[in-house]
Amino acid sequence: MAEGLRRITFVRDHTLRGGITIYVGVVRELGFGLGSEDLFEVRLESSSGRGSQSRFEISASLFIVETNSQEEGIWTLTLQSKDPNALNVSVLVLAETEEDLTNLPITASGFWATSDLNPPQVQTAFVSLSRGYNPVIVPDVEATVETPNGLKKMKLYDDGIGEDIVQGDGTYSGFLSSLDGTGRYSAQFSLRGEGQIVNGARVGVGAAVDPEKGQAEWNVTYEPSGDVQRTITGGSFTCNNAMTCTDSNNYGPYQVNNLRRRDFSTENRTVELTFTAPGANLMDGRARSYDIRYSTSFEDFRSTFASGVTLGTAENDEKPYILSGNPNNPSMARNEEIYTIMFPLRSVPETYFFALTATDGTYISPPSNIVSFNTRPMVIPPTMPPFVGSTTLEPTDNNLLPF
Numbered sequence: 103m104a105e106g107l108r109r110i111t112f113v114r115d116h117t118l119r120g121g122i123t124i125y126v127g128v129v130r131e132l133g134f135g136l137g138s139e140d141l142f143e144v145r146l147e148s149s150s151g152r153g154s155q156s157r158f159e160i161s162a163s164l165f166i167v168e169t170n171s172q173e174e175g176i177w178t179l180t181l182q183s184k185d186p187n188a189l190n191v192s193v194l195v196l197a198e199t200e201e202d203l204t205n206l207p208i209t210a211s212g213f214w215a216t217s218d219l220n221p222p223q224v225q226t227a228f229v230s231l232s233r234g235y236n237p238v239i240v241p242d243v244e245a246t247v248e249t250p251n252g253l254k255k256m257k258l259y260d261d262g263i264g265e266d267i268v269q270g271d272g273t274y275s276g277f278l279s280s281l282d283g284t285g286r287y288s289a290q291f292s293l294r295g296e297g298q299i300v301n302g303a304r305v306g307v308g309a310a311v312d313p314e315k316g317q318a319e320w321n322v323t324y325e326p327s328g329d330v331q332r333t334i335t336g337g338s339f340t341c342n343n344a345m346t347c348t349d350s351n352n353y354g355p356y357q358v359n360n361l362r363r364r365d366f367s368t369e370n371r372t373v374e375l376t377f378t379a380p381g382a383n384l385m386d387g388r389a390r391s392y393d394i395r396y397s398t399s400f401e402d403f404r405s406t407f408a409s410g411v412t413l414g415t416a417e418n419d420e421k422p423y424i425l426s427g428n429p430n431n432p433s434m435a436r437n438e439e440i441y442t443i444m445f446p447l448r449s450v451p452e453t454y455f456f457a458l459t460a461t462d463g464t465y466i467s468p469p470s471n472i473v474s475f476n477t478r479p480m481v482i483p484p485t486m487p488p489f490v491g492s493t494t495l496e497p498t499d500n501n502l503l504p505f
Contacts, residue, residue, distance in 0.1 A: 106183055107182050109178055109179065109180050110178070110179040111176050111177065111178050112176070112179070112331055113175070113176055113177075113294070113330065113331035114173065115327065115329060115330050115331070116174050117206065117207040118198075118207055120197065120198025121168060121169060121170040121197075122146075122167075122177070123166065123168050123195075123196045123198070124144075124146060124168075124193065124194070124196070125165070125166055125193070125194045125196075126164070126165040126166075126167070126181065126191065126192070127165075127194075128164075128165065129189065140184070141183070142165070142181070142183055142185065142189075143182040143184075144165040144167060144179070144180070144181060144182075145180040145182075146167045146178070146180075147178050148173045149173070149176050150173060150175075152173060154168070154171075174328070175329075176329075179193065179195075206233050206234040208232070208233045208238050208327065208332065209231075209232060209233075210230065210232075211229070212227065212289070212334055212335075212336030212337070213228055213336055213337050214227055214336065214337055214338070215228065216339060217339045218340055219339055219341045219342065220346070221352040221353075222352050225277070226265050226275055226278070227258060227275065227336060228274070228275055229245075229273070229291045229336065230273045230274075230305050231274070231293050231305075231330075232272050236301050236302070236303060236305065237305045238297055238298070238299050238300070238327055239272060239298045239327075240293050240294060240295040241297065242293070242294050243260070243274040244256070244258065244291070245257075245289045245290070246289065246290045247278065247289045248287065248288045248290075249283060249285075249287055250283035250287070250341075251283045252282060254280065256276050256277075256278060256279075258291070259276065259436075260272065262360075263359075263378045264359075264384070264385040265277050265384075265385060268306075270303075271304075271305060271306055272305040274293075277353075277384040277386070279353055279381075279385070280350050280386070281347050281348070281350070281352065282348075283341070283347055283348050284344045284347040284348065285340065285347075287338060287340070287341060288336075289335070289337070289338075290334070290336070291333070291336050292333045293331070293332045294329075294330065295329070295330065296326070296328065296330075297327040298324045298327055299324070299326075300323075300324060301323045301325055302321045302323060303322050351383070353384050354382075354383075354464065354465020354466060354467055355380040355383075355461065355466075355467040356381065356384045357380070357468040357469075358377045358378070358380055358460065358471070360377055360471070361376075361377045361470045361471050361473050362376050362377065363456070363475055364376060370444075371445045371447070372442050373442075373445070374440055374443070375440075375443060376438060377439050378436060378437070379435055379436065379437045379439050381436075383462070385435045386435055387434070387462075388432055388434050389432040389460040389461060389462055390430075390432070390461055390462050390463045391429055391430045391432065391461055392429040392439075392458050392460050393412055393458060393460075394412070394424070394441065394456065394457075395411060395413065395456070396410055396454050396456050397409060397411065397454070397455050398453060398455070399455075400472070403455050403472060407457060407469040410455075413429075413443065415428070419447070420446055421446060422445050422454060424441055425443065425444040426441065426442040427439070427442060432460065443456075448477055451477055452476070452477045453475070453476045453477075454474065455472050456473050456474075458470050
């Protein structure tokens with residue numbers, strides 16, 4: 103920053119019991135130290151107006167602010183520069199914690215899936231937020247990735263979709279779907295927001311320690327966490343292939359793994375297929391199209407997706423078809439897709455199996471999980487006999503039975 107004013111806010115939550123120490127390093131862009139504290143001022147203030155002054159270490163051009171205040175809420179760090187030159191400013195906020203087993207602090211940790219990346223191998227970032235062993239759920243988790251050629255932002259999710267394994271387990275995941283050169287990549291992870299502490303669960307597995315047991319059996323309860331903010335470093339990795347590390351199109355759409363069926367209507371002979379949209383680049387962007395197929399042979403379909411029949415959108419009395427939904431117009435990644443499938447009239451029961459792939463025009467995703475649907479036989483009423491003399495046939499109640 104050059105001459106001017108800048109404010110930085112951070113949150114002190116109720117789980118932090120120790121003091122706060124802030125280090126503010128200031129160096130002229132040309133590489134020289136600041137030289138005099140008169141050219142720069144650092145102030146720390148709590149939400150109630152309690153202030154703290156800094157001390158200046160001239161040998162390192164470093165300002166240090168310390169406070170033992172236990173006040174919770176939003177704290178504001180004010181940086182005032184009187185130097186007309188451009189300055190490089192770095193800020194590190196450290197919150198001490200006291201050993202108190204009755205009120206454990208909320209802590210974060212992060213890492214990359216692999217330390218050496220060779221695309222098309224996929225790199226995934228993981229961050230866990232917990233109090234003790236219990237997961238902490240917050241709405242906003244982001245990584246700032248320092249690449250060989252600049253900075254990239256990426257969101258991390260705890261929704262059980264795509265790269266994330268279990269929803270609500272306090273472990274947030276994100277694909278690094280776009281690379282930026284050969285060399286070293288590092289990350290800083292930021293977690294913030296009004297969240298919940300999942301008591302009775304375990305970070306990394308959430309409430310699903312045993313999938314056969316429900317939440318009530320595990321006695322899981324949710325406790326408001328208040329406003330939480332944590333910033334950590336997450337290690338680094340090296341991208342090694344000079345050709346693929348600079349190619350922004352290493353990856354296609356991610357494999358759909360949550361295809362489901364719902365809202366079956368016997369009257370309308372329809373069923374809905376739902377899934378979360380993948381992206382053009384793993385779970386980023388928008389895919390170009392879907393290929394939704396069906397088969398009546400599970401074994402054939404499981405071994406070869408191409409053995410299935412692609413669902414069309416034109417009305418067809420002999421085959422299932424897409425009544426609503428456009429496979430050539432996918433939604434943005436992570437949005438819900440809903441397709442309504444119409445079934446043909448059948449007098450015998452039939453089991454249909456469904457799966458899909460997505461493409462970005464270059465790459466095709468692996469086939470999704472398979473879902474099945476069993477139709478019930480239809481009773482087709484016989485042709486009405488002709489009138490004979492003055493005899494009148496009374497109407498019957500033998501309407502079409504549901505399939």
